[in-house]
């Protein structure tokens with residue numbers, strides 16, 4: 400059986416979520432825009448999911464715009480905002496996910512000025528760098544993720560918001576990795592836009608949401624039948640949205656138990672890794688997600704390590720899963736000032752709510768074996 404330790408890439412579908420989805424996959428699920436009974440039933444299922452997703456982050460159901468996932472929500476936040484006004488400046492943290500960095504890059508090709516805000520050696524935003532940018536005229540949007548997908552570093556959005564007090568720019572936060580692992584409160588954080596994704600919280604792939612108040616003017620990026628407040632046209636993926644809603648409900652009710660369990664396991668994993676030679680763990684001084692551990696083994700290539708672990712039916716990730724395949728070192732570690740050689744060796748272990756101590760023990764045994772083999776192979780090749 401696969402040892403799956405890549406929950407920040409995606410989580411397995413919770414059986415209870417599947418149960419909730421099945422009636423909308425089987426039989427005659429109507430189009431939620433239809434006026435007949437089948438349509439009305441589909442509409443009310445979506446309404447319920449909207450309430451469940453809103454409750455997860457303490458938002459109003461009317462603030463939830465369903466999308467196909469986190470990527471689309473991030474794109475809608477950036478492009479939807481940009482189309483509403485004349486080009487100005489956007490500030491993003493240097494460690495954002497590509498689904499934030501790439502839309503920003505695209506806007507830069509259309510007269511927008513993009514500023515990157517640096518982080519410290521543990522991946523925390525440099526508030527003084529943000530402060531310097533706030534004095535610049537025409538700053539329209541600031542985007543800071545709540546928790547990083549690679550290091551797990553949690554950004555102090557309360558301090559960021561305080562720093563921004565006098566600034567009229569909108570604040571967007573990608574909370575895709577945060578929900579289900581820590582408390583996330585849209586209202587209390589005081590952000591204007593927030594991104595969520597279903598498949599990181601044991602829901603189906605292909606569903607997500609942008610949380611945005613109506614007062615935040617956004618331009619639709621998909622025109623058609625006017626669904627989702629006219630911001631995201633297209634017949635809704637009812638089963639996926641229902642699954643997202645149920646996953647959100649479970650994530651909220653089980654948050655305390657799951658995060659405590661994952662933190663205990665991560666601490667156990669770290670204590671075992673501390674006994675191994677050459678292991679360097681990143682961002683350990685920062686407040687981090689309870690399930691995430693980003694590390695390198697000195698002299699070991701991360702991509703090779705991933706492949707060897709995969710040969711033994713163990714799933715981990717090197718750098719960001721969405722960016723893997725690229726041989727460039729993680730942009731997150733580069734922004735943290737980690738030596739490029741060490742950064743190339745980085746692998747991420749992300750635990751899940753069903754991970755166990757046995758999983759951690761098996762992983763550590765395999766890691767020791769595989770890194771030994773790789774070191775021996777390296778020595779043989781060096782000796783010709």
Ligand SMILES: Cc1ncc(COP(=O)(O)O)c(C=O)c1O
Pocket residue numbers: 407408467468469470471496498544546547548573575576596597598606607721
């Ligand atoms: C921080 C972050 N934002 C956005 C995304 C994209 O979400 P989705 O896969 O739902 O498009 C991911 C996925 O890995 C992520 O980790």
